[in-house]
Amino acid sequence: MNAFFLDDGHVTDAALAAMADAADAAVGDEVLAHVDGCETCLGRLGQAAERSAFVGATLAAHGPALSQEAPRLPWRWLLGATVAGAFGVVLSLQDVERSTFGLVQSSSVLTRSLPLALRGASGEAGALWTTITVACALLMLATSAWFVRRKTRAAG
Amino acid sequence: MFAALMSTFRSSPDVALPAAASAVASTSNEAAFALRAELAAFEAPARRAIACILHIPERSPDVDDCVQETLRRAVEHRAEARASGATGQAREPHALRGWVLGIARHVALDEIRARKRSRARTEPLDGEETRHDVPAAGPSPETQVAKRRELLQVSMALAGMPERQREALLLFHVEGVEYAEIGRRLGVPLGTVATWIARGRAHLVEKLSEDR
Numbered sequence: 535m536n537a538f539f540l541d542d543g544h545v546t547d548a549a550l551a552a553m554a555d556a557a558d559a560a561v562g563d564e565v566l567a568h569v570d571g572c573e574t575c576l577g578r579l580g581q582a583a584e585r586s587a588f589v590g591a592t593l594a595a596h597g598p599a600l601s602q603e604a605p606r607l608p609w610r611w612l613l614g615a616t617v618a619g620a621f622g623v624v625l626s627l628q629d630v631e632r633s634t635f636g637l638v639q640s641s642s643v644l645t646r647s648l649p650l651a652l653r654g655a656s657g658e659a660g661a662l663w664t665t666i667t668v669a670c671a672l673l674m675l676a677t678s679a680w681f682v683r684r685k686t687r688a689a690g
Numbered sequence: 691m692f693a694a695l696m697s698t699f700r701s702s703p704d705v706a707l708p709a710a711a712s713a714v715a716s717t718s719n720e721a722a723f724a725l726r727a728e729l730a731a732f733e734a735p736a737r738r739a740i741a742c743i744l745h746i747p748e749r750s751p752d753v754d755d756c757v758q759e760t761l762r763r764a765v766e767h768r769a770e771a772r773a774s775g776a777t778g779q780a781r782e783p784h785a786l787r788g789w790v791l792g793i794a795r796h797v798a799l800d801e802i803r804a805r806k807r808s809r810a811r812t813e814p815l816d817g818e819e820t821r822h823d824v825p826a827a828g829p830s831p832e833t834q835v836a837k838r839r840e841l842l843q844v845s846m847a848l849a850g851m852p853e854r855q856r857e858a859l860l861l862f863h864v865e866g867v868e869y870a871e872i873g874r875r876l877g878v879p880l881g882t883v884a885t886w887i888a889r890g891r892a893h894l895v896e897k898l899s900e901d902r
Contacts, residue, residue, distance in 0.1 A: 537881060548881070551888035554799060555862070557869040558792075560880035570791040576742035582888075583743070583799045587806035589891045592898070593863040596841045600848065600864055 538565045544575050550582040611682070729764055732787055736760050736794035743798035756801055760794040767793075847897035851890055858883055859890035 538549035538561050545565050552560040553569065569575040593600060740756045741748040829837070848856050854876060861867040861875070873883045 546888075547892070548885040548888040551891065552869065552880075552884035553795070555869065555887070556796065556799070557880070557884065560869050560884045566792065567788060570739060570788060570795065573738070573742045576739055576795075577745065579795070580743035580745055580798070580802065583802040584806070585891055585895055587803050589859075589894055590863045591806060592840070592844060592894070593860065595837075596844055597864045599841055600844065600860060 536562060536564050538562070539568075543568075544572065544578075545569060547578075547582065550575065550579050551586065553579055554583040554586045615678070725765065725768055728768075728786060729761060729790065732764075732790040733757060733761065735787065736790055739791055739794045740798040743795065744801060752801065756794070756797045759797045760790065763793050763797070764790050843898055844894070847894050850897065851893050854878075855886040855890045855893075858886040859894070862887055 538546050540546055545561075545568055549561045549565050550569070552558070553566070558566055569579060737748050737753060737757050740760070741750070741753050744752060744756070746752060848860075851859075858872050858876060861872050862869070867875070869880055869883045869887075873880050876883070878886075
């Protein structure tokens with residue numbers, strides 16, 4: 535049985551799409567003979583042609599923009615940033631105290647700023663020092679976000 | 691000769707076949723008679739097929755035009771084949787029927803494409819007003835916004851389909867590459883190309899109609 539035939543004896547949408555695109559060679563004589571003698575399939579062929587024309591017109595209207603590669607995440611840049619971040623953690627681990635709390639403190643700027651902020655709130659550290667640390671962390675996050683966004687646009 | 695043939699077709703659809711045959715009969719009355727007899731039997735099935743494809747009644751002017759065009763092409767091909775004395779042109783009635791219906795099918799599909807092109811040229815985009823009195827310096831802001839929005843919708847719909855399917859669809863519709871060449875480039879059989887393009891189209895139409 536030809537792969538372009540359905541169980542009910544009519545032809546598939548793929549066969550009709552090919553015929554609507556004047557690619558008769560793709561479907562074979564058996565399919566062509568069936569469609570020419572089947573009012574149901576002829577009607578579906580008309581719909582397939584309408585759909586093809588619609589999609590063709592829609593895609594052609596945006597052709598140059600669509601023929602470019604779809605936007606992708608800048609995986610190389612992200613990998614590089616991760617490696618750099620991991621390297622920074624390794625360096626900071628040199629000063630870590632032998633405790634879980636010390637490990638958390640050393641893991642990143644953001645996680646370090648949180649306990650520091652808590653200590654600041656409890657009066658252990660100065661308010662100015664806490665503010666500066668948190669501001670630096672936020673600045674780093676904003677810079678990273680801007681950088682990734684710019685690279686994503688460039689890749690797209 | 692075929693310009694005269696076409697003008698005869700247009701003036702009276704009902705006499706299309708005899709007129710076509712008589713034009714060809716300038717070379718041989720006997721051949722023209724045979725041609726007329728051969729093709730007359732296929733006018734009704736061709737008309738039915740065209741009406742089915744276009745989803746309009748059999749006795750409508752558009753179907754008349756397509757039937758005339760079908761017969762014109764059939765007569766032209768047969769006359770050329772006979773004039774060139776090409777071998778293998780004699781067809782069994784069953785094969786001849788399929789051949790004429792194939793021409794009718796292509797004529798009807800051409801008509802659908804022509805209608806779409808014509809509509810695309812005349813219809814404004816959503817939100818765009820048609821002004822004939824003031825010459826436009828460029829697309830209006832509304833038009834630009836509508837176009838940007840459609841581009842975003844199309845891009846998102848394309849991003850949601852498998853990569854090879856998207857590639858096949860864009861190769862066919864944007865770059866105008868034929869099925870056979872797409873199959874060669876992507877290293878898949880023609881049937882797979884047809885399946886990818888059909889699925890891609892269905893996905894795109896579904897997503898665009900969801901957003902509208």
